[in-house]
Amino acid sequence: MxxxxxxWQRMAERLAGHLDDPDRTSGDxxxxxxxxxxxxxxxxxxxxxxxxxxxxxxxxxxxxGELAEALRRRGRPSLVVPADGFLRPASLRFEFxxxxxxxxxxxxxxxxxxxxxVFGPTDPGGTGxxxxxxxxxxxxxxxxxxxxELPPGGVLLVHGPxxxxxxxxxxxxxxxxxxxxxxxxxxxESARWTLPAFARYESDTxxxxxxxxxxxxxxxxxxxxxxxxxx
Numbered sequence: 001m002x003x004x005x006x007x008w009q010r011m012a013e014r015l016a017g018h019l020d021d022p023d024r025t026s027g028d029x030x031x032x033x034x035x036x037x038x039x040x041x042x043x044x045x046x047x048x049x050x051x052x053x054x055x056x057x058x059x060x061x062x063x064x065g066e067l068a069e070a071l072r073r074r075g076r077p078s079l080v081v082p083a084d085g086f087l088r089p090a091s092l093r094f095e096f097x098x099x100x101x102x103x104x105x106x107x108x109x110x111x112x113x114x115x116x117x118v119f120g121p122t123d124p125g126g127t128g129x130x131x132x133x134x135x136x137x138x139x140x141x142x143x144x145x146x147x148x149e150l151p152p153g154g155v156l157l158v159h160g161p162x163x164x165x166x167x168x169x170x171x172x173x174x175x176x177x178x179x180x181x182x183x184x185x186x187x188x189e190s191a192r193w194t195l196p197a198f199a200r201y202e203s204d205t206x207x208x209x210x211x212x213x214x215x216x217x218x219x220x221x222x223x224x225x226x227x228x229x230x231x
Contacts, residue, residue: 001208003216003224011215011225012066016074018228019048019155019172046152047122049169052159053207054176055198056084057186058217060159063176071155079150081118083160085133086110090140099193105200110134111166114158119169122156130156161198165205172228175211182218 006014050067054060061082068078087093088110096103117131128150133143150156164173178186184195201207208214215225 001214001226004227005222005224008063008066008223009070011223012063012070014228015050015067015172015174015213016070016076019050019071019076020074022171046124047126047128047150047154047156048171049119049122049156049158051163051168051170051173052157052176053161053163053173053211054159054215054217055161055178055183055187055194056191057183057188058176058178059220060161060176062220063174063215064157064159068157077151077154078157079130079132079148079154080157080159081130081132083109083114083158083163084137085135085143086114086118087135087137089135090137101193101197101200104194104197105162109160109162114168118156118158122150123169128152128154162201164207164210165201172213173211174213174215175207176215176217177208179218 052060052064052067061080064080064082068080071078086109088108093103093108094100095107113131113134117134121127121129129147130150131145132148133145135141136143158168158170163170164175180195180199183198184192187195213226213228215223217223
């Protein structure tokens with residue numbers, strides 16, 4: 001991979017520009033706030049879906065927040081949805097123990113609820129009525145958050161771990177990558193048991209190949225990325 005040093009803010013502007021005009025190359029006037037008609041970007045004024053994938057230690061919410069702000073400056077509404085808001089109840093997550101790698105990979109996140117409450121409403125002909133979160137892992141209870149109306153032309157930003165390889169309908173996907181050493185250093189001691197899960201995710205799913213853009217974030221103060229790769 002070829003890496004380009006970049007700031008999180010400039011990366012967000014490049015991603016926002018691509019969402020405004022997916023046909024242009026990633027190097028074309030990357031920071032221009034073009035004011036393009038959002039309908040041009042997605043045909044009939046529907047919604048775009050962006051996935052920002054990475055381990056908890058990669059702090060994918062940083063890029064999601066920067067991208068939401070870059071879109072706001074372009075007049076594009078957006079909604080940030082953390083995957084951690086769609087954890088399954090503890091009785092299901094811990095059915096085979098609190099540190100079961102297989103369960104973490106395949107049973108911690110309520111992918112059916114994400115399809116139903118997040119992706120379904122932003123499908124063509126959908127309502128745009130998205131549930132921003134479902135379950136609070138601290139209280140182990142439903143959050144009872146109200147639905148949010150994402151208007152047509154809006155951008156859904158889903159971020160968190162293990163998002164690729166799920167067939168989620170992302171129009172643009174970014175993988176925030178940490179080397180094995182950086183992942184180990186930046187993962188909290190209580191979560192170190194998940195490291196084998198992310199090693200398996202790397203080998204089985206190969207998120208760096210699946211994503212449209214890859215960010216190297218071993219030092220979060222100095223990220224680098226591949227740019228948005230043509231497919």
